[in-house]
Amino acid sequence: MQNGVILLKRPPSIRAYAAVVGKKEGEGPLGDWFDQVHADTTFGQKTWEQAESRMQQMAVQTVLKKADLSAADIDLLFAGDLLNQCIGSSFGLQSFELPYYGLYGACSTMAESISLASLAVQAGYAHRALAVTSSHFCSAERQYRMPLEYGGQRAPSAQWTVTGSGAVILQSTGKAPYVRAVCAGRITDLGVCDINNMGAAMAPAAYRTIRTFLEETHTSPNDYDHIFTGDLGHIGTSILYELFDQDGMDLRAVHDDCGLMMYNLKEQDVHAGGSGCGCSASVLCGVILPQFAAGKYHNVLFVATGALMSPTSYQQGSSIPGIAHLVYLSDQDTPFNRQEELA
């Protein structure tokens, strides 16, 4: 590995994927793509946190069903979420009784969990590994900002936490897409302190990870069909473009941000876009991977971004550290070699 980039010589196959989302996400432009859209965002539970756990459980049940597998067919589970102590995962996933490594990557968790699951599968530690994450608007709002009952006004730069969960099964052999490389992000903090502008806080981390990956693999943005970032929203996306512009690279033609794809920004009143672990997770599992399987994409960079602050750290005046993890998806299962493939 160099600078966090790991090329996979025996690229794991993404065997199955599932996305479960809430009502508002179902009403957005991607609504028809998700495996399940639930008008009742309590998911039949008494609390929002339990609702999020239940949603994660449903995503795993769905992905197992789509793969025609049972939990016993999975060797290793990587998961995490935004809630304090990651209770979305610890309560949502315990019924599957799987060996479990818990993660905290904030909204980068889908890429982090797929990365670690892919690394475990390629090394032979697991024949099949499961990567899962979620976020829920109502549990996130009261934890990070205000209880919903306050009816607090939202800043124009604020993003809307997606109610959604994504689950992916990686296995050692199988069909495309394959995970041919990953890049572990570095904590990047350029001093943004505005809790209502997470896109700005995360954009430098996304830039750094993508830039590192392109340098280490001697590739350029145009070598990929598409680059998807997690949840930069429109402010973070603008900053990302500016940062690449300074390097003489125009990302616009090949880039989309899951936070901008999820909602009709103006009509759905989500301000700067979607966010949350569930944002990139449900767009990946509901839209990107199905489109990949349908032949629309052959080479995709999936770059989920996370903001690693807590309400306590920002109340204490600390700036917001960002991180971005990258997963390179391809329909080729041969080792990734820039010269051969992209020349």
Next chain:
Amino acid sequence: MQNGVILLKRPPSIRAYAAVVGKKEGEGPLGDWFDQVHADTTFGQKTWEQAESRMQQMAVQTVLKKADLSAADIDLLFAGDLLNQCIGSSFGLQSFELPYYGLYGACSTMAESISLASLAVQAGYAHRALAVTSSHFCSAERQYRMPLEYGGQRAPSAQWTVTGSGAVILQSTGKAPYVRAVCAGRITDLGVCDINNMGAAMAPAAYRTIRTFLEETHTSPNDYDHIFTGDLGHIGTSILYELFDQDGMDLRAVHDDCGLMMYNLKEQDVHAGGSGCGCSASVLCGVILPQFAAGKYHNVLFVATGALMSPTSYQQGSSIPGIAHLVYLSDQDTPFNRQEELA
């Protein structure tokens, strides 16, 4: 892998380790063992959370110095802590600029981070990987229980969160101890709801992980010089013994719990013992690994235990899920084979 057990054919070497602790830990029976004991538990910072971050940073600085390495010599970093959104790690470790996978395993984090670092090193993803965690009494108390200023009375079954941090550098070749196997824990919840009795909540997870490892490797407790659990305290330890008694296995002669080793229980007024990510981390790095290097041990099971609830989940009446991750330390760098080694 079977049931979370992964045998490492090219066991990574533990190149260096460091433990940094606070005043109370320095006054305990292990006080002389730690690399650094700080009488000022603010570590020169303005808030307890920043103090914890600073302590983690110092643990990494110390382990790098002991290994005669710089941060640039480390390929991959695995870390996490107890604080909401793991800010102990995200603020404490960002200055090292390392590719970083954040973890949440509560008090099991030292074993989880060493496990994932070892797996990454054996697979060749990293030549050297760093595993880090911490806890701080003052940041944990106000997050999980009450602000210190309340002077709340503690239940007799409660444990005392250790102010401490541990850091371990794993590398592909080198001296003993070696990590010859790991066992990923499963979330285990037998319905304990008492937030003042975490040992009872975690003991079944410790039992399950150790039992699984013994079964999969066809070994018995007496095949190991010692088995160390993370922070069960005296109530959790009693339950662990009872559970093994039911299987006709007496763990007492080969077992110690880091939570019982850290303090003079009565004189230091810590009730049921120590706890926190920093408990097993600092005992491992300050005591177990140095004693291993000095020839006292040849085969050790290190089993850190975590409670995966949050204040929100227990206020909502949920029980406390536990998890335990296991790391098998040995002075042999050959593949672990029960028949050959232990017959």
